[in-house]
Amino acid sequence: MTMAEMTEANGSEEQLPGNAGLGVTKMPGPKQTANGGSAVAVAGQHIELGQTIGDFRCENPYIVAENVNVHYGDNHAIKNVTLEISKQEVIALIGPSGCGKSTFLRCLNRMNDTIESARITGKITLGGQDIYGKDLDPVALRARVGMVFQKPNPFPKSIYDNVAYGPRIHGLATDRAELDDIVHTSLERAGLLKEVKDRLEEPGTGLSGGQQQRLCIARTIAVNPEVILMDEPCSALDPIATARIEDLMDELSQDYAIVIVTHSMQQAARVSKRVAYFHLGLLVEVDETDRIFTNPQHKLTEDYITGRIG
């Protein structure tokens, strides 16, 4: 954390000379942050860091994260983040490496539980249900919140078994015909059926990178989730495969809430309706994609999207 603090202090000094508030690590209280959105400032004016600006609230919120903090051991990775996500949107999380966007994503399906040193505070609800509540089973949650990873990770099984894995463990199909049906529909929706329908018994690891990633998407939608989390799903793919995945995201967004972490500003601009900018564990700015890219309110956001922060 000391390193991050130093970077924060140095970086801030450089970018916003004379702003005393920036070097301070003390977080404002939850109330303040929640109200931070109303204090939208005019571009160019200095804004207290730690107060998210822009519309971090939305209409018909489905996922609501309130004052979420994540610690990895001594490292404070997510600082007091409040964000609402509605069911009919694609929201992109952007920000420099190590800013906590992947960590935040992994909070939404409790994948951080698998990391021993992780400690999460705050409240996240999914359709009104507290996902860190005592009566909620993280295993059941992960079936509702699917996840696609940075590197395609098909199981070393056949293409069919990869897609059928989820329905099998959750008992979604009662007989073979029903399972076949789920597998075909999922592959179809992932845009992969045409390419693989004659070789469903071949290993999934034998596909190309882009096909593997679409197989992983098919595998995810086969369990009929409500939300799909994507952690840099195209960073290991070539531009053509990337374009196919982006088209797919567009189609899937009709039925699923999609939260995507990406390092590509172009991708965020192409696929998302809203963009959230993270910086050193803080949610700095959230807004409509067009506004973020044409008229960012915060100096840090502007610096990032214009390429001044890597």
Add this chain to the structure above:
Amino acid sequence: MQSTTLILILAAMSVVAFYAGRRRSVALVGGPRQGSVLHSLPGYYGYFTAIWLLLPALGVLLLWLFLEPTVIVALVVRGLPETYQSLSAGELNLFVNNVQNLAAGDAISGESDAVLSDAAARFLAYTATSRRLLATLALGLGGLGGTIAWRRIRPDLRARNRVEQIILLGLIAASSIAIFTTIGIVLSVLFEAIRFFQKVPVTEFLFGLNWSPQTAIRADQVGSSGSFGAVPLFTGTLLITGIAMFVAVPVGLMTAIFLAEYSSQRIRDVAKPLLEVLAGIPTVVYGFFAALTVAPWVRRAGESFGFDVASESALAAGLVMGIMIIPLVSSLADDAINAVPVAMRDGALGLGSTRSETMTRVILPAALPGIVGGILLAVSRAIGETMIVVMAAGLAANLTANPFAAVTTVTVQIVTLLVGDQEFDSAKTLAAFALGLMLFVVTLCLNVVGLHVVRKYREQYD
């Protein structure tokens, strides 16, 4: 001059050569500041010089020490009177032995006479001359080699490449030692086994059901001519190995699953070193643990259930051997499980699998080839294990599958065959080599299969 003194002098000379070579290389380019003109770092010119001093000197030294005894003995024998020249090879050998002993000041067999003491004196004289010659030659050649190398130093001499080439040769030589030793062992076992098969037919050895290697030492002795059917030994080995694997595989596998997947870091930090301690216990300790603690316990437990248990039962030896193998199985399985990419685990968990579903449906199938390879290596370890079975399993070659009976194994029989006072060309002794060969072939096959499976497993991802 003693060879140790000679070697010390050579070492000192090589140190001098190193500094001389280094200094010359620096001096040639006009001081340390011009070092970049040299092809290699100055130290390499030093090594270059030292190596060319040592190589010829050590070469001649080794060759000399190898040939010296033969040459000197031949010279001594040639100087003997006519009567001695016509002695048989065995008697001449004895005489030469006496000469050497007398020269060294040791006790000799029989009386010392004029011829013997004369020969011993000449032996000493030849040895002294030989050593003087050797010292002169080695130091001379070394000095010459070093000087030539030193004079050849130029700024554009590729000293680093030359030195590395010689180091490479050294590495190759070192790595071939193990290979040639293995080949040598295999060949020697093979030739002795062939001699055995000249006395006993291969078919009897491989398919005979009776093992009783008692051969008569003298022609008039009462005793069987021995029977060498190895089947009871191999079934005994299989029985004990089977019992051992029955213990080691489930326990080791579950240990590995727990440590790799379920335990916290703290438990892992304690449990792993403890398992390594278990792996480090000498097998002889396991052996008396098996013979003195487990075997009586098995016997009592069996009797309380109404079974007739031999005091040296296959079960006791197998159980202890299984415990010995647990760390091997668990550490190999642990490696295989940890080699499954975290992405697989995340992918399964992200789909809503429980930990056990992730384990049984994704991680274990992916790690299975590695685990199987590990188990095969463990089996070959169990088959070749000697000390536990020598102490805890019996000597009776019973052809049985009853774990409560006493059985014997291939390794136990090899030990008993070779510790007896038999002549070395009797069928009984040679049988040990045939058994060793069979054992070697079996474990080699298992190792090859095991390693092949493990290697195939590595190609599964990426």
